[in-house]
Structure formats: C-alpha cells, structure tokens
C-alpha cells in the first residue's frame with residue numbers, strides 16, 4: 264500500500280482524477296480514498312493544513328491503512344532565488360522552523376530526544392530524478408522547512424534560509440518526516456512553487472495554488488509508474 268498525502272483539497276483533486284477510486288473510508292474526521300493505479304494499491308487523503316493535521320493523517324495511513332511508504336504532493340513557497348512559480352522541488356530532508364527551545368541551549372528546530380532534520384527516502388528521490396530526466400523537466404532538490412505559519416515576509420524567509428539552509432517553505436513536511444522517522448516508513452515529498460514567501464505571497468498563492476498543485480500532481484503520477 265502506498266500513501267499519497269496532500270494538505271489541501273486543491274492539491275489532492277488532480278491526483279484523484281487520475282486514479283481508480285475503489286472505496287472511500289471515513290475515519291478521524293477525514294476521508295481516505297482507497298484506489299488503484301498501474302496495478303498498485305493506494306490510500307489517498309488531504310490532511311487539512313498544518314503540522315498536527317498532516318502528522319495525524321500520515322499516522323492513520325501507516326497504522327490503519329498499512330501504508331508502507333508515504334509520498335507527499337503539494338505546493339510550497341520559494342526560498343532559493345532560482346525557484347520560480349511552477350518549479351518542482353523534492354525534499355532531501357525536512358525540519359520544523361517554528362520549534363524554539365534555544366533558552367535551554369538547544370538549536371532552533373530541535374526537540375530533546377528527537378532530530379532537527381528528518382531524511383527523505385533516497386531511492387524514491389533517485390526515481391524522481393530519473394523521471395525528471397526522462398521527461399526533460401527541471402527538478403531541484405533541497406531542504407524544505409515547515410512551520411504552522413504562512414510565510415509572507417522577506418525577513419522571516421531569510422531567517423529560515425540562514426537558520427536551516429532551507430530551499431523552500433511549507434507547513435506539513437517536517438511533521439510528516441517526523442512521523443515516518445518514528446515509524447520507520449520511507450518518506451518522499453514533492454512540491455511545486457506557488458509563491459515567493461515574501462510580501463504579497465498570499466496573493467500569488469491564491470492565484471497559483473490550483474496550477475502549481477496540478478504540476479506537482481502530474482509529476483507524482485509519472486513517479487507512481489516507476490515505483
């Protein structure tokens with residue numbers, strides 16, 4: 264079973280359109296779509312926005328639906344200057360920029376007995392890179408930082424870049440990375456850029472959410488053929 268996770272309805276819908284939904288299971292105030300694609304069993308859901316919701320849905324996919332890998336598809340704000348709206352990025356690892364226990368001498372993003380960074384699955388990332396090469400698509404890879412905030416300020420964006428060496432910003436990957444690390448499940452995260460995470464990002468986000476969601480969804484479907 265492969266878990267396909269998104270945060271927002273708009274991110275999931277273009278994927279659902281390409282798979283054969285067999286059953287919809289209502290659980291934990293959410294809907295889980297059991298589907299087939301290319302003779303593979305999938306469980307798909309959007310978690311709702313944020314770290315707690317995405318961690319909850321990832322855990323349910325793994326524990327209740329027996330997902331053996333989690334693939335995230337969605338949009339992100341750009342931190343690296345060379346990332347433009349519509350560009351694709353995969354996470355090498357994820358982190359949580361809104362964790363601050365520095366008063367106790369810990370680094371930003373660190374919870375005692377846990378990790379700052381959660382590694383993404385290298386074999387899934389190499390499949391993504393070979394798919395991008397085959398389709399002649401630009402695909403960046405880098406650290407993606409999460410926090411329960413929509414980032415729309417250059418100052419905050421630059422702080423996250425300096426503190427975590429992040430290339431993109433969103434609100435779920437760091438939490439899902441933590442769940443997959445905890446349960447020893449391979450994690451892959453693909454994002455298409457929807458905004459600059461600077462002043463005015465909210466306007467861009469509204470304008471490009473649907474289009475960038477489709478870019479990520481289309482690539483994910485191509486990936487599923489190779490897994």
Ligand SMILES: Nc1ncnc2c(CN3C[C@H](CSc4cnccn4)[C@@H](O)C3)c[nH]c12
Pocket residue numbers: 270271311312313338339340341412413414415432433434435457458459460461464468
């Ligand atoms: N600049 C940014 N900062 C933080 N995260 C992001 C993202 C990625 N997603 C989109 C969405 C924004 S919040 C939302 C969206 N619509 C309505 C309500 N909340 C949330 O799931 C995180 C894209 N750009 C980002």
